[in-house]
Amino acid sequence: MRTIDWVSGHIRLIDQTALPGTVAYLDVHTVEELVDAIRRLAVRGAPALGVAGAMGVALAAANLPADRAREVIATLRAARPTAVNLALGVDTALAAFDRGGAAAALEAALTVRDDDIAACRAMARRGTALLDQLLPHRSRLTVLTICNTGALASVEHGTALGVIEKLHADGRLHRAVACETRPLLQGARLTAWELRQMGAPYDVIVDSAAAITILRGGIDAVLVGADRIAANGDTANKIGTLGLALAAARASVPFLVVAPETTVDLETAGGEAIEIEDRGSAEVCAFHGIRTTPDDATARNPAFDVTPADLITAIVTDQRVIDLSANEIPAEGPRPAQHAG
Template sequence: MRTIDWVPAQGDSPEHIRLIDQTKLPENLVDLRIDSVDTLIDAIRRLAVRGAPALGVAGAMGVALAVRGLPDDPAADPAADRAARAEIDALRAARPTAVNLAWGVDTALAAYDAGGPWAALEAALKVRDDDIAACAAMADRGAELLARLVPGKPELTVMTICNTGALAAVEHGTALGVIEKLHTDGRLARAVACETRPLLQGARLTAWELDRMGARYDLIVDSAAAITLARGGIDAVLVGADRIAANGDTANKIGTFAVALAAQRAGVPFLVVAPESTVDVATPDGDAIHIEDRGTAEVVDFHGVRTAPAGATAVNPAFDVTPVDLITAIVTDTRVVDTAAKETPADKPAPAGPAD
């Protein structure tokens, strides 16, 4: 299963993006055909496609959509080039907190500037392929780290929040990718998934993925995470990230900060698993991360059913920031940043070369 992919032209069908509409899950597995940048922006804003790695791929492929059919030399049709760049600017700004979207856009746009539309598509396909390899590397590295952090236990019970599986990437996930690796290796006793307000991405998506892989799991409401950790029995917490600042502060789905506080109190390792593309050394710390507020509707309504009094308003931050001192380690596709030992993403550079 690929969450997002590029479909080449076939007969009368032009090239386009195919992605799973995550708003339809878990009831229905539905593909969306994305033929325009405007349609892609709509899919991103309504969370039909979401998750930091998948957004990076979507951003790169969106650039390929915007410039398809343009001449190799922008000067040959400056009006078309300006129109495409306006679309690309709008795409880049569609989700402000997750750095991967802007990174994917910038990667493919740089390729277009250097080599034209075909170069942009090649760059987008490389972003896709690199994500598949990166998720495999993170799964291996995260599973190895857990063996060191929790020695002597043949099977682990782990907690996670939001969705960080294949649906958040291309074929395999980040934090949930590590959990999948534990499961396939026979090392997963049970996963405990927070339902994740306000859109229940844990209940709708993570539970769906855990069910498909045949893993044992339980759902808990977000507010039960602290007592679940305090009671014991959770060996580690694994979360993803939408932006990792230079000092290691990490933005992730709302509720992650509270889980990190509870994990520290319980003495449970708290791991952030995300690709190198999520590390943003240009953002010095968590205070500099813009937190998207998604408005009232997602809180006072659910699936079209009103759950709050008419006229009620809501503060609805989609993300929060977990300070680096609550994080045990950051696992990427190329390295482990030992934040417990005061390492930061900025002062421990990623090794050169491809992910292993």
């Protein structure tokens, strides 16, 4: 299953708003359509957004005059501010477009796609190997995760859920526990759907049950994704992640961030500099179009929170393991080459 791909001159992606009831595909022919899909979360997840950004540039380059293409590309780049991968995907393909035109932009976008597939496989290997080191006496693991970090959030396999998928394939997964992930239930709708697809044993819990589940010894490790990792290791991820980290620290449970190297943003020194997207009141005050609060109620709706580096055991990327518990930080050590193209 590919969440997003380039098909016959346009973008095809799974409409995640239709899941779990319907597997529906969107054929995207314009950048305006892609921006709409991103903003309403038909496509979401940091790695998938990076691929979408790169392919959006290829789409604009192939169908619009250069000046107009750059206008709509700027709109695409700003569609969601917290995840660094969207901007990186746009910038990678745009640089190729500047050098070699539409054909070069498409080549770069396809490289971003292929690099993401390879990165997810590498993260799964590194993540499971690290769990072996951290939990050597546990032959089968119960792991907790939040939001959706599987194939739906990337192209194939996923980040944190990709590690869980490999645990299951290796016969080492006792059970996955998926936080429902309010307000849009990406865990209950999407992660549970992916776990069912892979045949993995799982439970869904309400977000507010996660802390007591961790503190009472029901979880061996917490695995989460990331939308932006600062140079000091502070990590932005789906709202609710910080609470999991606090509970895991209290219970001495490993808390692992699994994300591609492209999510590490050395230009952002620390978590206080990460812009947090607020998605407005509608998602909190209503569900599936049905009002769940008084008519005059408003809501605060931050889509992300920031987990300080000192609450994170390690960051697992496709290139390395950053042991934050040993005071390593992302800004240290070798950095991989940027996407080709």
